[in-house]
Amino acid sequence: MSLDFYTIDDFDLDDKTVLVRVDINSPVDPSSGLILDDTRIKLHAETIAELSKKGAKTVVLAHQSRPGKKDFTTLEQHADALSNILKHEVAYVDDIFGSHARNAIGKMKRGDILLLENVRFYSEEILKRDPKLQSETHMVQNLAPMADYFVNDAFAAAHRSQPSLVGFAFALPSAAGRIMERELKALYNAMNNVQKPCIYVLGGVKVDDSIMVMENVLENGSADYILTTGLVANIFLWGSGVNIRKYNKEFIEKKGYCDFVRKSKKLLKNFGDQIILPKDLAVCMGDKRVEFSVEDLPNQPIFDIGTETIKEYAGYIRRANTLFANGPAGVFEKDDFNIGTDDILNAIASSPGFSIIGGGHLAAAANQMGLSKGISHISSGGGASINLLAGEDLPVVTVLRDHAAKKI
Structure with a gap:
């Protein structure tokens, strides 16, 4: 092009x-x-x-x-x-x-x-x-x-x-x-020639980036489903009415992200059937991974998505013809809490669809796992790629x- x-x-x-x-x-x-x-x-x-x-x-x-x-x-x-x-x-x-x-x-x-x-x-x-x-x-x-x-x-x-x-x-x-030429060719080609179904997997802690992307791709109809992970998922769970407990609410408040909880409610109201939220989560109890359904969460820090959610998300990913992913699924640097990130990346790498991963932590994790050959394009710039996906110049x-x- x-x-x-x-x-x-x-x-x-x-x-x-x-x-x-x-x-x-x-x-x-x-x-x-x-x-x-x-x-x-x-x-x-x-x-x-x-x-x-x-x-x-x-x-x-x-x-x-x-x-x-x-x-x-x-x-x-x-x-x-x-x-x-x-x-x-x-x-x-x-x-x-x-x-x-x-x-x-x-x-x-x-x-x-x-x-x-x-x-x-x-x-x-x-x-x-x-x-x-x-x-x-x-x-x-x-x-x-x-x-x-x-x-x-x-x-x-x-x-x-x-x-x-x-x-x-x-x-x-x-x-x-x-590098500039290759990045732009890959990103614009994928954005302008979206093969359906198109799945976005959005996680990490940069919630403002993820919400910008969500608003753009849901409103322009290019995304079929958004799979939420990381802090993005916690905010949307709270916005959906799930009690994520005091510890996690206070963490969101300290980050200054309460406005995003309000934005999540609006997005869920307009596109609730397309925004997929975790069914279970892994919390850190005594420095160990313990999984709970979202209805039964204890007042402990949420560090990853749970096993049932990973299975459900992998199903969406395997059926996708176009995949965009940005941000880890949890605190992947900590032992036992890298499972969600690793399994999501494995699913993307084994998917037959065209896949793009944003820069930063997720790209680093994919490279460390030796999955780069299975992913169509790993971007060198998370901020730049996210801005493009969000419709920004x-x-x-x-x-x-x-x-x-x-x-x-």
Whole structure:
């Protein structure tokens, strides 16, 4: 399908300076400061390697965490990790757009790769503003004259309007990188060509994301059923009149999610036959898993869906021709409470339907279980994919399309 924007294939990049924005934001051990997982670095190595092989002088822009977080740090070790993965030297400069960075870019030769400093060290990168205003920031104004092209491969951050993500499309010929291209093709194809029955499995603790998706896909008729798990299920159970007990109600209240209980009631009133709620749940009693029907829940923390619910959900999943899943079914990091998440993922991987899993914890769990080959598409960006499914425009995609259509 046509994505209405340029890709790497549309430009002759040989001996040209190319700014490429990637998302290699990685888990970092707060005590040692070392990268714990290089999955995202390996992912974006594909685009960077291709640019280098095409003869580009590749200047990499990326971020790591955000100010105030313990893992907010420089990108020096990211450059080392990228060098090891590519088996090609990746130079690093502890500057973003100052004279040190610009001098390093000016000295680059054909095929060289240079990683600039964490773009979020620059205060304007944190501000969410109109893309045109982002193009007027010091970062864009100083770096754009040093380059011939801009490639955006940071799908995981595509829902953010920040200078390094949306600003350069106003100043340089711009294209999507391979990860961006692949993500959007998979997601738009699945959304625009939904094969029924279509099942959504929504869980985790980001209830606002799940409710946005529910509202969109139920109202536009693309979803046949929503299977609820995790905190999403607890909120909908409470909204349906089930007594989830004081402990779990107070947890929801402390999270500031009472408005979502009210929203759940409205959704259940309008689409109650399509929103499937758990029949039983696993609570943590004495650090052990004990299952109860939803009518007989004790005043203990709910940590997973129960066995009967897992069986029922697996039946829906096996009959689906299109599957979208986001968020774990429970506290899957804790022994005995990963059963719901693991069994749901196994059912999705063994289903003959086209399946997409959002980024984050569920994607990590699928990879750890070795199920990635059985899943049609595992997204690198939970927030971006959820926003797409919720019918939201992604600022990065909008500016790429507007650039190609000569609107900017």
